[in-house]
Amino acid sequence: MDKLNLAIVGATGMVGRTFLTVLEEMELPLGNLVLLASERSAGKKVLFQGKEIEVEELTEGSFDKERFQYALFSAGGSISEIYAPIATQNGITVIDNSSQWRMHEEVPLVVPEINMKAVEDHLLISNPNCSTIQSVLPLKVIHDLYQVERVAYTTYQAVSGSGQKGVEDLLGTRAGKEPSFYPKVISDNCLPQIDVFLEDGYTKEEQKMVDETRKILEDEKMKVTATCVRVPVLNGHSVAMNVTCREKIDYEALRKALASSEGIIYYETDYPTARDATGQDQVLLGRLRKDESLDNSLHLWCVADNIRKGAASNAVEILKRVWEERR
Numbered sequence: 001m002d003k004l005n006l007a008i009v010g011a012t013g014m015v016g017r018t019f020l021t022v023l024e025e026m027e028l029p030l031g032n033l034v035l036l037a038s039e040r041s042a043g044k045k046v047l048f049q050g051k052e053i054e055v056e057e058l059t060e061g062s063f064d065k066e067r068f069q070y071a072l073f074s075a076g077g078s079i080s081e082i083y084a085p086i087a088t089q090n091g092i093t094v095i096d097n098s099s100q101w102r103m104h105e106e107v108p109l110v111v112p113e114i115n116m117k118a119v120e121d122h123l124l125i126s127n128p129n130c131s132t133i134q135s136v137l138p139l140k141v142i143h144d145l146y147q148v149e150r151v152a153y154t155t156y157q158a159v160s161g162s163g164q165k166g167v168e169d170l171l172g173t174r175a176g177k178e179p180s181f182y183p184k185v186i187s188d189n190c191l192p193q194i195d196v197f198l199e200d201g202y203t204k205e206e207q208k209m210v211d212e213t214r215k216i217l218e219d220e221k222m223k224v225t226a227t228c229v230r231v232p233v234l235n236g237h238s239v240a241m242n243v244t245c246r247e248k249i250d251y252e253a254l255r256k257a258l259a260s261s262e263g264i265i266y267y268e269t270d271y272p273t274a275r276d277a278t279g280q281d282q283v284l285l286g287r288l289r290k291d292e293s294l295d296n297s298l299h300l301w302c303v304a305d306n307i308r309k310g311a312a313s314n315a316v317e318i319l320k321r322v323w324e325e326r327r
């Protein structure tokens with residue numbers, strides 16, 4: 001098929017709108033573009049490539065393979081739980097941005113630069129968690145060279161990672177209002193809670209980073225731990241990574257490998273920040289240094305645009321590669 005016929009579920013959301021921006025930038029040869037959202041948005045007009053497209057209400061009847069053969073989902077886990085199977089039963093290839101199917105045995109969890117081969121002929125493909133995507137890119141390079149034994153992540157995650165409600169809560173509390181979304185005031189503050197608490201004291205976001213890192217790097221034995229923190233930054237996630245390897249690290253060789261890896265910009269001097277990452281698709285790295293407290297261990301600073309590389313552009317890149325393979 002010469003044209004890519006596509007639906008976006010959650011087209012009016014923060015990630016959904018960024019799908020549209022990334023699709024425009026990538027200049028994929030789109031045929032039909034169907035925009036789906038809740039009944040609240042049905043009838044709204046969205047501008048794409050200079051043309052207005054009317055948003056449709058998502059229903060069980062939305063998935064007609066005659067209209068589109070691919071769908072990007074970004075409307076939350078409960079929507080993906082119900083509608084992704086309906087789409088795939090109708091022969092539509094789904095790339096799902098929610099956490100709903102990520103750890104399902106039959107569903108590949110994909111970062112294109114790392115494991116496109118996992119896609120095989122699957123119709124349902126999951127896009128990983130935003131902090132995981134940016135972290136596994138450098139971790140894979142380190143793992144291939146020196147065999148990662150353990151990684152400890154500490155994240156500094158922007159409010160845009162919670163969608164529109166997170167952004168509104170930061171702006172509101174900055175203006176002195178009561179919190180409208182987060183459990184405590186996010187303005188001028190750091191909240192060591194992202195998503196709900198689990199029985200063992202970890203949060204669900206932290207557990208996602210542990211499970212998804214192992215799944216993407218195909219190493220169930222890798223020791224992974226995380227502390228995830230919401231910070232009063234509008235956009236761009238930062239992750240401090242402490243990595244212990246089985247083999248001795250050659251820092252010169254590692255710098256060269258990171259600097260020449262697809263999807264990575266390595267800062268030899270200075271360091272990148274969330275503001276530098278915002279608006280582009282690369283993962284920015286800096287402050288690589290030896291951890292003097294442990295053998296074969298290093299520290300690394302890693303930032304990325306959570307809405308783009310952490311969500312929309314990772315998913316659209318999967319879509320592009322799958323479509324090119326299957327058309």
Ligand SMILES: NC(=O)c1ccc[n+]([C@@H]2O[C@H](COP(=O)([O-])OP(=O)(O)OC[C@H]3O[C@@H](n4cnc5c(N)ncnc54)[C@H](OP(=O)(O)O)[C@@H]3O)[C@@H](O)[C@H]2O)c1
Binds near residue numbers: 039077079
């Ligand atoms: N933001 C990030 O950095 C990020 C990163 C990775 C993954 N994600 C995941 O991406 C998903 C969306 O995130 P977001 O930040 O874009 O959220 P958002 O800005 O709140 O947007 C949510 C979208 O879902 C739609 N939606 C909600 N309920 C619906 C329903 N009953 N039927 C159909 N559509 C419905 C909304 O449509 P209406 O406008 O009609 O309400 C809107 O288009 C979530 O699963 C999130 O975990 C987000």
